[in-house]
Amino acid sequence: MEAFINIADFAKDNLIWIIIGAAVILIALILLVVALKKAKKKDKQNITQVEETKDARYSLNAQTQKYDGTPNASYIKDDIIVSRGQTIIAGKGYDVVAGKYTVLTSVEGVDSFNVRINGFVREIQHKSIVILGEGDSFCPVSHSVILR
Numbered sequence: 001m002e003a004f005i006n007i008a009d010f011a012k013d014n015l016i017w018i019i020i021g022a023a024v025i026l027i028a029l030i031l032l033v034v035a036l037k038k039a040k041k042k043d044k045q046n047i048t049q050v051e052e053t054k055d056a057r058y059s060l061n062a063q064t065q066k067y068d069g070t071p072n073a074s075y076i077k078d079d080i081i082v083s084r085g086q087t088i089i090a091g092k093g094y095d096v097v098a099g100k101y102t103v104l105t106s107v108e109g110v111d112s113f114n115v116r117i118n119g120f121v122r123e124i125q126h127k128s129i130v131i132l133g134e135g136d137s138f139c140p141v142s143h144s145v146i147l148r
Contacts, residue, residue: 080147081106087116087139090132096147098134102127104146114141 011018080096082088088095105113105126112125116139117132124130130147132138138147 076148078148079104081144082138082140082147083144084140084142087137090136090138091134094135096132096138098132098136100129100131101147103130104148106144106146110143113143113145115139115145116141 080088080101090096090098092098103115103124103126105111107113110126112123114121115124115130116137117130118136121141124145130138
């Protein structure tokens with residue numbers, strides 16, 4: 001009657017292989033759960049067109065106008081939000097680097113807004129180009145704006 005294998009003897013002799021097999025199955029399950037969570041997060045980003053990080057929410061679409069030509073408020077990485085009444089100075093060692101910036105509205109549907117550049121208030125259109133030189137100041141007057 002040696003044809004029957006005693007389960008206790010089999011488990012004792014092959015314990016290491018049983019443990020290795022269980023560990024491989026456990027690792028595979030963990031990788032599957034992580035992959036499913038990442039896929040779910042990616043699907044959520046595609047639906048909302050927004051990427052969420054620890055510090056901010058960024059638009060995945062950088063379009064500055066909607067299909068009908070109205071201004072679209074989009075905030076992408078490396079954009080600078082300047083709050084109403086906040087004065088920034090361009091130049092080395094200051095708030096922003098001197099250079100060419102596109103001024104965008106932060107309020108959807110608003111075409112024009114007032115900003116103070118070097119002490120003078122003027123009306124700026126959405127998607128206007130502003131060149132800030134060394135030491136120039138920039139301050140939104142009517143509402144927050146985005147420098148891109």
